[in-house]
Amino acid sequence: xxxxxxxxxxxxxxxxxxxxxxxxxxxxxxxxxxxxxxxxxxxxxxxxxxxxxxxxxxxxxxxxxxxxxxxxxxxxxxxxxxxxxxxx
Amino acid sequence: xxxxxxxxxxxxxxxxxxxxxxxxxxxxxxxxxxxxxxxxxxxxxxxxxxxxxxxxxxxxxxxxxxxxxxxxxxxxxxxxxxxxxxxxxxxxxxxxxxxxxxxxxxxxxxxxxxxxxxxxxxxxxxxxxxxxxxxxxxxxxxxxxxxxxxxxxxxxxxxxxxxxxxxxxxxxxxxxxxxxxxxxxxxxxxxxxxxxxxxxxxxxxxxxxxxxxxxxxxxxxxxxxxxxxxxxxxxxxxxx
Numbered sequence: 001x002x003x004x005x006x007x008x009x010x011x012x013x014x015x016x017x018x019x020x021x022x023x024x025x026x027x028x029x030x031x032x033x034x035x036x037x038x039x040x041x042x043x044x045x046x047x048x049x050x051x052x053x054x055x056x057x058x059x060x061x062x063x064x065x066x067x068x069x070x071x072x073x074x075x076x077x078x079x080x081x082x083x084x085x086x087x088x
Numbered sequence: 089x090x091x092x093x094x095x096x097x098x099x100x101x102x103x104x105x106x107x108x109x110x111x112x113x114x115x116x117x118x119x120x121x122x123x124x125x126x127x128x129x130x131x132x133x134x135x136x137x138x139x140x141x142x143x144x145x146x147x148x149x150x151x152x153x154x155x156x157x158x159x160x161x162x163x164x165x166x167x168x169x170x171x172x173x174x175x176x177x178x179x180x181x182x183x184x185x186x187x188x189x190x191x192x193x194x195x196x197x198x199x200x201x202x203x204x205x206x207x208x209x210x211x212x213x214x215x216x217x218x219x220x221x222x223x224x225x226x227x228x229x230x231x232x233x234x235x236x237x238x239x240x241x242x243x244x245x246x247x248x249x250x251x252x253x254x255x256x257x258x259x260x261x262x263x264x265x266x267x268x269x270x271x272x273x274x275x276x277x278x279x280x281x282x283x284x285x286x287x288x289x290x291x292x293x294x295x296x297x298x299x300x301x302x303x304x305x306x307x308x309x310x311x312x313x314x315x316x317x318x319x320x321x322x323x324x325x326x327x328x
Contacts, residue, residue, distance in 0.1 A: 001285075001286070003281065003284045003285030003286075003287075003288070003328075004284070004285075004288060004323065004328055006285035007284045007285060007286070007290060007319055007320065007323045007328060008323065009290075010290040010316070010320070011320055011323065011324075013318075053260075077281045078251075078252060078286070079248070079251035079252055080251065
């Protein structure tokens with residue numbers, strides 16, 4: 001792992017955090033709305049299926065979470081487990 | 089003697105392996121932890137090993153762990169830290185222990201070297217004085233971080249140093265920040281590459297244990313944040 005690559009990882013971590021912040025809030029708001037509204041799974045799907053907006057938002061959420069989680073777990077593994085001996 | 093006239097002092101004896109030994113020390117007014125350690129070594133147990141030099145808070149030699157926190161013992165009043173008349177004194181965390189309260193500072197300064205934390209003069213003799221505006225943002229940034237005396241307390245306080253053996257540490261990175269901002273250095277931008285990456289500034293989690301414990305009230309966290317900004321900018325411009 002070169003230093004330049006590690007700085008790119010850091011940049012990706014910050015960028016994905018920037019994307020996640022509003023999307024997490026959106027997700028929380030959506031869950032709360034759906035649960036308090038007593039929506040069933042079928043009803044939720046009926047409202048969101050085929051929607052470019054919902055597909056796009058949650059697709060972005062998944063990508064950002066995958067990037068952020070993977071990079072974060074690498075750091076956690078290095079700092080908290082013996083796997084620091086392997087330069088991952 | 090009443091309980092307040094004496095202190096129960098537990099001091100680490102040994103190397104990496106060892107144990108705490110208890111001593112009873114008279115409690116004096118305005119007594120410092122260094123006074124306590126000195127009393128133990130001179131009156132109770134001459135085999136105790138410890139370091140000190142100036143005893144007035146300017147050299148950093150007397151840094152030890154007092155009741156769990158890294159401090160200059162010459163600047164720590166017993167009355168501020170004693171809990172129920174007890175003090176626990178141990179060597180600094182994150183350093184190999186030589187004996188008792190003396191630690192091996194070699195790794196600390198090796199990391200200083202590895203970080204490139206050294207001023208690089210320009211080639212040739214200067215024909216005139218460097219013109220440095222003291223109010224420029226760069227000089228203010230350098231001046232805010234320049235008073236480090238290399239005592240190692242930030243390094244001892246830092247959890248990332250404890251978790252990541254490669255991490256250069258707050259002191260070395262703080263010094264690099266002063267050089268990145270030093271207009272007199274031959275190539276300030278060249279200081280960024282050695283401190284970029286997982287062993288460098290990007291390992292810092294901004295927990296600020298360094299800033300909390302620095303006896304000179306420096307903030308290596310702020311310096312490291314500056315390095316993060318500069319290295320990111322250099323990366324995006326293709327200069328890293």
